[in-house]
Amino acid sequence: MRRNIVLVGMMGAGKTAIGAELSRRLGRPFWDTDAEIERAAAMTIPEIFARDGEEFFRARETEVLARVLAGGDSIVSTGGGSWMREANRSRIAGNGVSVWLDCDAETLWQRVRSRPTRPLLQTADPRGTLERLLAERSPVYALADIHVRALRKDAVEETATQVIAAIQDRQPIILEAK
Ligand SMILES: Nc1ncnc2c1ncn2[C@@H]1O[C@H](COP(=O)(O)OP(=O)(O)O)[C@@H](O)[C@H]1O
Ligand SMILES: O=C(O)C1=C[C@@H](OP(=O)(O)O)[C@@H](O)[C@H](O)C1
Ligand SMILES: [Mg+2]
Numbered sequence: 392m393r394r395n396i397v398l399v400g401m402m403g404a405g406k407t408a409i410g411a412e413l414s415r416r417l418g419r420p421f422w423d424t425d426a427e428i429e430r431a432a433a434m435t436i437p438e439i440f441a442r443d444g445e446e447f448f449r450a451r452e453t454e455v456l457a458r459v460l461a462g463g464d465s466i467v468s469t470g471g472g473s474w475m476r477e478a479n480r481s482r483i484a485g486n487g488v489s490v491w492l493d494c495d496a497e498t499l500w501q502r503v504r505s506r507p508t509r510p511l512l513q514t515a516d517p518r519g520t521l522e523r524l525l526a527e528r529s530p531v532y533a534l535a536d537i538h539v540r541a542l543r544k545d546a547v548e549e550t551a552t553q554v555i556a557a558i559q560d561r562q563p564i565i566l567e568a569k
Pocket of ligand 2: 400401402403407425436469471472473511
């Protein structure tokens with residue numbers, strides 16, 4: 392049985408930061424699918440979107456996700472759009488547990504507003520775009536196995552503790568030593 396822990400949720404929810412913390416705490420390999428895509432392409436995400444478009448990026452994302460899940464006992468931080476594809480959701484379901492880091496719009500906005508690294512937010516009204524994506528995607532994120540609220544007042548370490556506690560409560564086998 393594969394027992395990857397896969398973080399899903401919106402841009403700015405903390406998937407990358409909390410995934411790295413979980414990897415340190417649990418002593419398991421860490422993969423961030425965006426970082427892997429960038430490494431393989433030797434380009435940044437905005438460069439990939441600008442040169443090859445979103446569909447090309449989504450195809451690479453699906454490939455990278457399958458590759459990192461094959462490791463079997465990793466912490467995987469996905470990009471926010473990854474969970475929207477059914478093929479990615481079923482691949483994740485077959486290889487571990489999905490955890491939705493659920494974060495409010497204001498906190499997301501405060502975290503992403505100063506960074507030009509998210510091409511989907513390069514619009515005339517980035518805050519409006521973020522809120523629209525949050526509304527569209529939340530019902531799909533809610534399909535994840537485990538739901539953890541990532542509150543602004545909580546440090547990365549505290550949210551990581553809550554993720555571990557929620558997995559211990561709901562699917563303890565994921566945390567057992569191999
Ligand atoms: N309590 C917190 N939980 C998660 N991320 C936080 C927190 N406080 C600040 N951050 C910062 O928010 C930013 C966005 O987080 P990131 O991990 O990149 O999110 P995602 O990968 O979900 O888009 C990072 O710079 C991260 O360090
Ligand atoms: O929500 C999305 O569609 C995206 C989220 C980004 O990752 P983070 O969620 O880690 O910011 C990155 O994959 C790309 O910019 C698209
Ligand atoms: Mg990230």
